[in-house]
Amino acid sequence: MKRRHHEEHINHERWAIPYGDLITLLLALFVVMYAVSAVNETKFRVMAQSINEAFNGTGKVIEPIRDATPAAQVPLPNQSRAPTAAPIAKIDVPIPPRNLPLPGHEGAATERQEAASINTATAANxxxxxxxxxxxxxxxxxxxxxxxxxxxxxxxxxxxxxxxxxxxxxxxxxxxxxxxxxxxxxxxxxxxxxxxxxxxxxxxxxxxxxxxxxxxxxxxxxxxxxxxxxxxxxxxxxxxxxxxxxxxxxxxxxxxxxxxxxxxxxxxxxxxxxxxxxxxxxxxxxxxxxxxxxxxxxxx
CATH class of the missing domain: 3.30.1330.60 (OmpA-like domain)
Known part of the structure; x- marks a missing residue:
């Protein structure tokens, strides 16, 4: 008597395992790319300074980055110190004469102007x-x-x-x-x-x-x-x-x-x-x- 060969059960979900592995790899890749792109600004400046010193052969002490103010302007590392500029000649700009009100008289002047305007309007009416x-x-x-x-x-x-x-x-x-x-x-x-x-x-x-x-x-x-x-x-x-x-x-x-x-x-x-x-x-x-x-x- 011949034995019957049972047909093997076909697994239609075999694709899910490699698909899951692929998704996991893509997720890991995106995480790595995000980590690489999120560079700390301070570290980036330090690294750029080091590379610049290596190529230029100059060594400088790296100071911590501070908030820049208009009064203190620090030259960039790749710029040489500019020679001291000559003092700027003072230029006298003529200012037209103006009668400035004395202290305590500003209000009086304004009141006189308002009173004059009111009188003019009243006269017109x-x-x-x-x-x-x-x-x-x-x-x-x-x-x-x-x-x-x-x-x-x-x-x-x-x-x-x-x-x-x-x-x-x-x-x-x-x-x-x-x-x-x-x-x-x-x-x-x-x-x-x-x-x-x-x-x-x-x-x-x-x-x-x-x-x-x-x-x-x-x-x-x-x-x-x-x-x-x-x-x-x-x-x-x-x-x-x-x-x-x-x-x-x-x-x-x-x-x-x-x-x-x-x-x-x-x-x-x-x-x-x-x-x-x-x-x-x-x-x-x-x-x-x-x-x-x-x-x-x-x-x-």
Whole structure:
């Protein structure tokens, strides 16, 4: 009977052993290379000095390396001692004269400079303020002369503050009750005002006011719409009579900025008004309707 020959088991992992040896050798090689490359700087300098002495035939005592300072400069080993240089000739550089402040006076000089700057700025602001005030005063004087008959009848009033000029026109001469269409006589008054205001560059806004009488029509559902429409009507007329429309804006205050109470016919009549507010040349602060803000008041 023939014996069966068992096939030998093939080891598929025989490659792992030489591979591990190879990796170990590579690791050792890298360690050696790293150790060789990491040379101590001091030892390297000593070795370089020794090699240099061997070739040049000079022997010197190697001193420990110290931190170099600008005052002590040690020549390199391969350099011979340079001959002593001749003293450098002193050169006098002319310095322009300058008034140096005495000790203890630096602060005073600075304060004087700051004070001078502040005084200059204050003077400039004062000059600008006077110019703006003069411009408003000129407009005020011209309006008062042109509107004197209506001012005497309390139909027009002129009030001046530092930042704006108010020209108030009662709606008795402007609009019938409850409408925003100008009366014929009102157009002549507004054209005369526009002729005075047109030459000046000042910005202005037209403000409309009503009394507290309710209104609820198709055109004017409330006093908001009525006051704004009246302001727009005045603005449209003066801008078509010579005033630059880029200078003009409108505001409708409705019934919420009364000058007096609405308990009487006279009070309601005074509250129905249109204001032409001429601003100063500078950017004026926010204007609120208040008698306390007025610094001057014209004739009524």
């Amino acid at each position: 004062t000059t600008v303020g006077k110019t703006e005030s003069a411009s408003l005063s000129q407009i005020s004087d011209e309006v008062k002369r042109a509107m004197k008959p209506l001012i005497d009848k309390s139909m027009v009033s002129v009030r001046q503050t530092q930042d704006w000029l108010e020209i108030e026109v009662r709606t008795d001469i402007l609009f019938p009750v409850g409408v925003a269409k100008l009366q014929p006589a009102a157009e002549d008054v507004l054209r005369k005002l526009a002729g005075i205001l047109a030459p000046f560059p000042n910005a202005m806004r037209i403000e409309g006011y009503t009394d507290n009488t309710p209104i609820a029509t198709t055109l004017f559902p409330s006093n908001w719409e009525l006051s704004a429409a009246r302001a727009a009507t005045v603005a449209r007329l003066i801008t078509t009579t010579g005033v630059d429309p880029h200078r003009v804006g409108i505001i409708g205050w409705g019934e919420f900025r009364p000058t007096t109470n609405n308990d009487t016919d006279e009070g309601r009549n005074r509250n129905r008004r249109v204001l032409i507010v001429v601003m100063s040349d500078k950017a004026a602060p926010a204007r609120f309707y208040s008698d306390a803000d007025r610094v001057a008041e014209g004739a009524h």
